[in-house]
Amino acid sequence: MTITIHGEQLIGSRAVKGGAAPFRAVNPATGEQFEPAFGAGTVEDVEQACELAAAAFDSYRNTSLEARAAFLELAAQHILDLGPQLIERAMQESGLPQARLEGERGRTVNQLRLFAKVVRDGHFLGAALDSALPERSPPRPDLRLRKIGLGPVAVFGASNFPLAFSVAGGDTASALAAGCPVVVKAHGAHPGTSELVGKAVQAAVAACGLPEGVFSMLHGDGRTIGQALVAHPAIKAVGFTGSRQGGLALVRTAAARAEPIPVYAEMSSINPLFLLPNALAQKAAQIGTGFIDSLVLGAGQFCTNPGLVIALEGAALDNFRAAAAKALQGKVGSTMLTPGIHAAFTSGVEKLGKEAGVTLVARGQCGSTVCAGQAALFETDAANFLVNPALEDEIFGSSSLIVRCASLDQFVEVAEHLDGQLTATLFLNEADRDAAQALLPVLERKAGRILVNGYPTGVEVSHAMVHGGPFPATSDSRSTSVGAGAIDRFLRPVSYQDLPSGLLPEALQEGNPLGLHRIRNGELVKA
């Protein structure tokens, strides 16, 4: 059964065509526009979605853990039930290949299911109980703590993960798991995909008997609808994945509100690889070809794309460079997500090639589609890198820069010089141990994830993942946007002092009816 795409927004239980300027999805491989047109939302649509979300909050956050988990699982099932139509539409709108999108759908569904497990587990509630000590002077009251949701969350769909970081992606899943209603601003590059997924979630809300305001989805421009959404008093937090410029605009709006709110913007990272000398001498060619595979994966459109390679000058680097160049020259450029992203990539590569002291190592092959990106590898030396901040700018796509160092001390100097990153990678063997030990403390300060002998593309959705890092990788390094820990972003603690048992939330009642891990008088116990 094929579902007709109507070009609609979802405001609570309704599907409504936005009244502002219509727009059409574009196939980046061909430049063709799709029917039907999508109506962009108005400020009134934002108002309605936010009011419904606020009205739903108390009811939704007080659903049982089981009910909330079942809702997340049903949303996942509804997305699977969309079948091949979802994959086909996402392929047409994103230019991404079928296998990648099928994998991404799997990740999307697994994220929802992981958060269902996290919800059932209840550890995120942070339940803590301190017993009354009436004999103490002064007496200690009975104190009990749990975390609750911050309130309605605005989620911005990302261009580069039309499923896994979009309408029902990681931000939405973690906010819903935390008990927060979600208002999504769908990304304009894949509105049809968004409508399909949005209706799947909307149907799950209805089937679970939840208040309609738990989920809404709007279309429109970030500068108008997006800004209005973040400025709305009902919204209490924001999840965003995209450009530094876009993220910082939302941060500014959130900070200027009468009540400032947190913004989790995942923005800009060049993900350095440090090739330590003994590992490089041992496996220069292998590392070089693996690096190129990581660089061109998904047309380089990953937040964790390896945009910087730091290595000692010499024969081993020469071998690495030769292998990388050869591998790159065999790579045919694949379709980038949008004409805008393709244009920005092209001009970014052009600009980098003209920077003083930067030389071209190799280019990939031109692709045959309209928005195919032609990969590029450049090189400079550490002295030049350290004095030109432009060499640290992220170029979204398959572009990377080798930084030649004259000494291992320069590795540390380059590392200290770097801005915050999502990832930092070390290639090493046993003989590189001392050099790695010198770099590690610096990299811990600079990055959310440190890898050894691997490539940063590929972000596992699990409990020990951190997809985050110091500014400008994100606007808030205290959390992760991927993995179980993402739920913590949308929670705040509430303490209950001397409440009669009938008024206490179930998570904090005597006898531990939910079977939670709880901190009791400072000790972690499970009933």
Add this chain to the structure above:
Amino acid sequence: MTITIHGEQLIGSRAVKGGAAPFRAVNPATGEQFEPAFGAGTVEDVEQACELAAAAFDSYRNTSLEARAAFLELAAQHILDLGPQLIERAMQESGLPQARLEGERGRTVNQLRLFAKVVRDGHFLGAALDSALPERSPPRPDLRLRKIGLGPVAVFGASNFPLAFSVAGGDTASALAAGCPVVVKAHGAHPGTSELVGKAVQAAVAACGLPEGVFSMLHGDGRTIGQALVAHPAIKAVGFTGSRQGGLALVRTAAARAEPIPVYAEMSSINPLFLLPNALAQKAAQIGTGFIDSLVLGAGQFCTNPGLVIALEGAALDNFRAAAAKALQGKVGSTMLTPGIHAAFTSGVEKLGKEAGVTLVARGQCGSTVCAGQAALFETDAANFLVNPALEDEIFGSSSLIVRCASLDQFVEVAEHLDGQLTATLFLNEADRDAAQALLPVLERKAGRILVNGYPTGVEVSHAMVHGGPFPATSDSRSTSVGAGAIDRFLRPVSYQDLPSGLLPEALQEGNPLGLHRIRNGELVKA
């Protein structure tokens, strides 16, 4: 043995007299100035303290949990070893009585010891391990997560807790526990107290063989030294307790940095008491006198001072009002912390008394000291309260406003109307259950701590305490500044992918050498 107070700052291991405008501490009871003069710090002093803190960070955060805990305990012991001189000086500088300051010293020492326990326990590390799944497609890498400190933290001493929220107070203790060096901006109202405590901490740093930059303390104005401190690139987070104006100025500076940083500012709260009708009918006089005791405690200079009382009009409220008025008229105003605070209180009370629809219920007695605050109780009706935002302004000191409601629905309306609060209190009995159930979800959204049949002054330092709450109670509702959870404010997660065991931090090694609770493949386990 009496320690001579030199009017110095502490920059790492040195004690240096600041070169900027000298100032003297003032006895708020008498208006007298103390010798010696304190030299305010310069921007160069800020620079030096921050550079030392940055240099100390990697070494300090990698001390063993035991070494860090022992340092906190030694700092506590050094503070106790200051003996009566510390209490005397704090009395002279703050106007607070001996018993209060001895109690506060106890709390200060207990906070340091609680965080020593939190550090030894290691639960704050959030250790999580996901095993490699090499057979899976795609293979899952080995992933391990722990939290590390954000970096050097700027702590602003609070006026109203010269010991427990000042140089070695809650913010300092929790930041040091998290592995973050601290640079304190001492409060200008108690510089001698600060010097004594600062030297106690400085000596503990030296005795434990820690890098000198772990702790520094500067004197000076918030607008100059404070702003320079928050703007310094080495500083990665800020802890502040004080006025809304002061807190927001730091928030703005932190947001405008090249690398924005989190600010934990605890600012403004009027701590409503909701007197539900059956409890009020039963115990009007008792609640009224207890309320006045809470209102005048410490001259009302608590963040949790009860500045708002919501009750149904009628005979029970009349009884409450009469009892409160009688109790208040017997209270002699005690010395406020500074001439500036006293002046702000006096003008705040005067302004509130002139607001339309506000009537005076009673005043306390004038005190005999220069800065004695004369307590005040006002009344208005809910309709008036809901339309005049000025009635919600915090008046720091013993001033409170009764809001008469015509119905229980108006309780909810007033609660929904309120800004974010540190606390919200319900007086209730069994017959008030339904009314309490209606208010609770609203109060959970508005406050960090909800109390039943108690008074909000008195903040327990424990695991289930939340001293925080939505804006403007704090600038960041996601945490607490009192209790074990305060350590979380200064941490961020780092994930390690496929690290050889020799490079892994001890907390994440196989065999769990630190004996931590760890999340292993999603399940909380202890080795």
